Amino acid sequence: MSATATATGPAATPNRPPPDASLRDYLVTNADIVTRVTKPVRIEDIGALSAQSDQPILFENIVEKPGFRLCDILGKTRRAQARALGVAPEDYLKTLAFRLRQPPRGFKSVRSGPVKEIVKTGADVDWRSLPIPRHKDADAAPYVTAMNVIRDPETGFYNSCHAGTYAVDARRGLISFVTPHSHVIMNKYRAMGRDKMPIAFVFGIPPAYEIMANFSGLHMDMWGELEMVGTIMDRDVEMVACETIDLTVPAQAEIVAEGFVNLRDKFRVGEVTSPSMYHLPHSEEVPEVEITAICMRADRPIYRNHQTCPDTDHQPLPRLCHEAVLYNRLSEIGVKVKDVRFPTWGGALSCVLQFDYPREGFVNDALMTAMGAPWLNTKLVVAISPDTDIDDAAAVYHAIATRVDPARDVFIVPHTRGSPYDPAGRPIEGQPPFRTVGKMGIDATRKARHDPADFERAWPVNWGKVRLEDFL
Ligand SMILES: [Mn+2]
Numbered sequence: 269m270s271a272t273a274t275a276t277g278p279a280a281t282p283n284r285p286p287p288d289a290s291l292r293d294y295l296v297t298n299a300d301i302v303t304r305v306t307k308p309v310r311i312e313d314i315g316a317l318s319a320q321s322d323q324p325i326l327f328e329n330i331v332e333k334p335g336f337r338l339c340d341i342l343g344k345t346r347r348a349q350a351r352a353l354g355v356a357p358e359d360y361l362k363t364l365a366f367r368l369r370q371p372p373r374g375f376k377s378v379r380s381g382p383v384k385e386i387v388k389t390g391a392d393v394d395w396r397s398l399p400i401p402r403h404k405d406a407d408a409a410p411y412v413t414a415m416n417v418i419r420d421p422e423t424g425f426y427n428s429c430h431a432g433t434y435a436v437d438a439r440r441g442l443i444s445f446v447t448p449h450s451h452v453i454m455n456k457y458r459a460m461g462r463d464k465m466p467i468a469f470v471f472g473i474p475p476a477y478e479i480m481a482n483f484s485g486l487h488m489d490m491w492g493e494l495e496m497v498g499t500i501m502d503r504d505v506e507m508v509a510c511e512t513i514d515l516t517v518p519a520q521a522e523i524v525a526e527g528f529v530n531l532r533d534k535f536r537v538g539e540v541t542s543p544s545m546y547h548l549p550h551s552e553e554v555p556e557v558e559i560t561a562i563c564m565r566a567d568r569p570i571y572r573n574h575q576t577c578p579d580t581d582h583q584p585l586p587r588l589c590h591e592a593v594l595y596n597r598l599s600e601i602g603v604k605v606k607d608v609r610f611p612t613w614g615g616a617l618s619c620v621l622q623f624d625y626p627r628e629g630f631v632n633d634a635l636m637t638a639m640g641a642p643w644l645n646t647k648l649v650v651a652i653s654p655d656t657d658i659d660d661a662a663a664v665y666h667a668i669a670t671r672v673d674p675a676r677d678v679f680i681v682p683h684t685r686g687s688p689y690d691p692a693g694r695p696i697e698g699q700p701p702f703r704t705v706g707k708m709g710i711d712a713t714r715k716a717r718h719d720p721a722d723f724e725r726a727w728p729v730n731w732g733k734v735r736l737e738d739f740l
Pocket residue numbers: 427428449483484485493
C-alpha cells in the first residue's frame with residue numbers, strides 16, 4: 269500500500285463527510301435529488317409512478333397505509349450512487365473498486381436503536397400491514413423486495429441479498445433466493461440437522477447497504493456482505509439483537525421483519541419478474557418463510573420498495589459491485605478505465621466498458637474479461653472510448669454504427685452459461701431454469717489502427733455551453 273492510500277481510498281473525494289447512518293437522514297441531506305410526493309397516492313399506483321422517476325422518490329401520503337412512507341429508486345443513476353458513498357460522481361466507481369479490496373470493518377454492537385421503537389410479536393404480527401405493493405398485473409400477492417440477512421452457521425458471517433418474497437399471508441411469505449450463496453448456507457443448516465433458518469428482512473437503510481448486499485463473488489470464507497457495509501461507507505454500522513431469532517440487524521433501519529425459512533418444503537410460485545423485464549422463469553419452487561416479529565420506528569417508518577419493472581433499481585443495484593470488480597480486473601490488464609456500466613436499458617444482460625488503451629490487442633482482452641465474468645449478465649459487451657456518452661443509449665448505438673467494422677470488430681462465443689432470465693437462451697432440458705446462450709463482444713472504440721482524427725466528432729460552436737432553456 270502506498271504512503272497515501274487509506275481505507276477511505278486514494279480516489280475518495282476530499283473533504284466530504286461519510287454518508288448518513290440512517291435512510292431518513294440521508295433523504296434530508298440529499299433532498300436536492302429526492303422527489304417528494306405529498307399528494308395522496310393509492311398503493312396500486314406506486315409502482316407505475318416510481319418507475320417514471322430516475323431519482324430517489326418518497327411517497328409521504330399513501331391512501332391505504334397512512335402511518336407509513338415509501339421510497340424507491342435510491343440507486344439508479346451515477347449521481348445517486350455517488351451520494352450513497354459520499355463521493356463525487358466521477359470518483360464513485362474507483363472508490364467502490366478500491367474499498368471492495370479492503371478488509372471488512374465489521375459491526376458495532378449496540379443495545380438498542382430507533383428500529384426498536386415499536387416491537388410486535390406473536391399474534392400482533394401481520395406484515396401485510398406494511399405498504400407492500402404488487403409489482404405487476406401477474407403478481408398474485410404483494411411482493412417484498414427488501415434486503416435480507418442470513419448468517420452462515422459455519423463462519424458466522426452475515427450474507428445479504430434481496431430475495432423477492434410474496435407476502436401471501438399475515439405471517440407467511442414465499443421467498444425466491446436466486447443467489448448461490450443463500451443456497452450454500454441453507455444446505456449448511458440442513459447438514460447440521462436444522463429444519464429452519466433465521467432470516468431478517470431489513471427495510472429502509474442507506475443505499476450503500478443495498479449496493480453491498482448485492483455483492484456477488486468470492487468472499488464466503490473472508491466476510492459476509494454486511495460486514496463490508498461499514499467499509500464501503502467509511503463509517504461504523506450499528507447492529508442490534510433481534511427479538512425472536514438469533515441474529516443482529518441494523519439499529520438505524522426503518523423496519524425489520526424477523527422470521528424463519530422452512531428448509532424442508534417447497535411451494536410453487538408463478539411469473540417471476542426478471543431483471544430482463546420479462547415474466548421469467550414462468551414458475552419456480554421456493555421455500556416458505558414464517559414471520560415472527562416486526563420492529564420499526566414510531567414516526568412514519570419508511571418502507572423501502574424496489575419496483576422490479578420496467579427499468580428501475582432492479583437492473584443497476586444488483587450489478588454495481590460487478591462494475592467495481594470489472595473496474596479492478598480491467599485495470600489489471602493495463603487499460604485506463606473511465607467507466608463500466610450495466611445500463612438499465614440492457615435488461616441486465618449487457619455491459620458497456622469505457623476505457624482508453626495504449627495499442628492494438630487490448631480491446632479484445634478487455635471484452636473477453638467481461639464476457640468471462642462469473643455472473644450471467646455479460647451476454648453482450650460493448651467497448652467504447654471516453655468520448656462516447658455512456659449515459660446515452662443513442663450515443664453508444666452511434667459508436668457501434670460508426671466505429672465498428674463487423675468483419676473484424678465483433679466476435680461471438682457460442683454455448684456459454686445463459687441467464688435464466690434471457691428469453692433468447694436455450695433452456696437446458698430437465699434442468700430448469702438453466703439455459704445456454706452465446707456471447708458477443710463489440711469493439712466500438714476509436715481504432716488504434718486509424719488516424720485518430722477520423723474519430724473526432726463534429727460539434728456546433730459553443731456546444732454544451734449555451735442552453736436552449738435559458739433563451740425560452
Ligand atoms: Mn454472498
